[in-house]
Amino acid sequence: MDTPFDTDRQMIIAEVRHFVDREVIPVARDLEQNDIYPLDLIEKLKKLGFFGATIPEAYGGLGVDFVTYVQMIEELSRGWMSLAGIVNTHVLVAYMLATYGTEEQRQRFLPLMAQGDKRGGICLSEANAGSDVQAISMTAVHDGNEYLLNGSKLWVTNGVHGSIFAVLARTDTDTQPPHRGMSVFIVEKGASGLSVSRTFEKLGYKGVETAELVFNQTLVPAANLLGGIEGQGFKHAMSGLEVGRINVAARAVGVAQAAFNDSIKYAQQRFTFGKPIAQHQAIQLKLADMATKIEAARLLMQKAAQKKDQGERCDLEAGMAKLFATEMCQEVTLEAMRIHGGFGYTKEFNVERYYRDAPFMLVGEGTSEIQRLVIARQLLEKYKM
Numbered sequence: 001m002d003t004p005f006d007t008d009r010q011m012i013i014a015e016v017r018h019f020v021d022r023e024v025i026p027v028a029r030d031l032e033q034n035d036i037y038p039l040d041l042i043e044k045l046k047k048l049g050f051f052g053a054t055i056p057e058a059y060g061g062l063g064v065d066f067v068t069y070v071q072m073i074e075e076l077s078r079g080w081m082s083l084a085g086i087v088n089t090h091v092l093v094a095y096m097l098a099t100y101g102t103e104e105q106r107q108r109f110l111p112l113m114a115q116g117d118k119r120g121g122i123c124l125s126e127a128n129a130g131s132d133v134q135a136i137s138m139t140a141v142h143d144g145n146e147y148l149l150n151g152s153k154l155w156v157t158n159g160v161h162g163s164i165f166a167v168l169a170r171t172d173t174d175t176q177p178p179h180r181g182m183s184v185f186i187v188e189k190g191a192s193g194l195s196v197s198r199t200f201e202k203l204g205y206k207g208v209e210t211a212e213l214v215f216n217q218t219l220v221p222a223a224n225l226l227g228g229i230e231g232q233g234f235k236h237a238m239s240g241l242e243v244g245r246i247n248v249a250a251r252a253v254g255v256a257q258a259a260f261n262d263s264i265k266y267a268q269q270r271f272t273f274g275k276p277i278a279q280h281q282a283i284q285l286k287l288a289d290m291a292t293k294i295e296a297a298r299l300l301m302q303k304a305a306q307k308k309d310q311g312e313r314c315d316l317e318a319g320m321a322k323l324f325a326t327e328m329c330q331e332v333t334l335e336a337m338r339i340h341g342g343f344g345y346t347k348e349f350n351v352e353r354y355y356r357d358a359p360f361m362l363v364g365e366g367t368s369e370i371q372r373l374v375i376a377r378q379l380l381e382k383y384k385m
């Protein structure tokens with residue numbers, strides 16, 4: 001039997017689904033093809049409470065659990081994955097603040113973030129440090145009531161339109177292993193010496209900016225050291241990445257679902273050899289495999305979200321969900337293109353967009369290779385002899 005909580009969840013998901021069908025799908029292709037930042041849709045997402053989705057109600061958010069949130073993200077990605085990227089990155093920063101911030105930091109940042117006017121960005125990767133986060137070279141030197149940050153961060157989603165950045169830096173360059181000497185700082189747009197040096201043209205994931213941020217003698221108040229204690233930053237970042245990985249799994253499920261939905265419709269409308277292609281067994285096999293894989297990925301994603309909701313670390317579940325869902329999405333979007341034949345290769349149908357959006361998810365929040373390493377490490381720990 002459904003609990004009142006389940007009913008609330010169903011209502012939220014239904015509202016998001018309705019919003020995506022009515023407001024997102026009709027405009028997504030045009031915005032995407034012209035690489036336009038979706039300002040109008042962001043205003044609507046603010047009204048729906050998306051930016052405060054997981055922020056506790058005490059700080060002005062909706063306070064939904066991750067099981068609900070991933071379904072919201074799946075729906076949003078069904079419309080346009082880039083929107084989910086803008087929201088997810090922000091939610092990840094909010095999660096780090098809500099979980100590891102001091103009470104003063106939570107009160108200062110979370111209510112602003114819940115409204116969505118100030119959006120978050122996460123700054124971990126650098127030109128020479130992506131998979132190997134411990135290789136970052138950005139430094140933060142304590143100087144009285146402030147820290148002086150120097151270095152640059154690459155690939156920052158929300159890097160141009162975001163205002164609150166969670167930045168991983170080395171506060172102690174001698175400590176071994178290096179992760180013990182790392183800390184996260186909350187850096188606000190407008191900080192001295194902080195600038196956007198470039199943005200990237202991409203294959204897909206359009207409409208949302210991917211930027212390089214330069215920190216040149218950037219002064220950050222000591223009160224912005226996340227949690228107030230040095231040396232905890234790597235742990236904060238990895239815990240945030242778990243949320244990021246479950247979220248990317250949700251995005252992959254959403255994109256794959258969109259590809260499947262378009263394909264099963266098209267297969268019943270397109271005739272070859274005197275009958276709809278859906279009546280050819282080869283196409284039926286594709287549809288069956290696509291739907292089965294999507295459902296399997298969705299279950300992995302939900303299991304990981306449930307574990308995160310229990311307040312436990314969930315590297316294994318998040319890694320499995322991200323790995324399976326993103327690889328699945330790449331396969332399913334290719335199958336969707338095949339089902340659409342020549343039209344699938346044109347910009348008149350959405351399947352080419354799904355196919356271009358899928359590869360980013362194989363990389364962002366850790367590549368498939370890195371997910372496999374994380375999974376294997378957890379398994380060897382679990383089955384240690």
Ligand SMILES: Cc1cc2nc3c(=O)[nH]c(=O)nc-3n(C[C@H](O)[C@H](O)[C@H](O)COP(=O)(O)OP(=O)(O)OC[C@H]3O[C@@H](n4cnc5c(N)ncnc54)[C@H](O)[C@@H]3O)c2cc1C
Pocket residue numbers: 089121122123124125127128129130131132154155156157158202205210360363364365366367368369370373
């Ligand atoms: C569009 C986009 C948006 C992004 N947004 C953000 C963001 O907002 N914030 C942020 O901090 N980062 C962001 N990233 C960065 C992303 O997380 C990194 O690109 C990713 O972690 C991979 O790092 P890398 O690009 O340096 O690749 P590398 O680490 O150089 O990896 C190159 C290849 O080597 C493989 N590899 C590396 N190490 C190993 C190993 N030990 N064993 C086996 N194979 C290995 C990788 O799997 C990959 O195939 C974004 C990236 C993109 C493309």
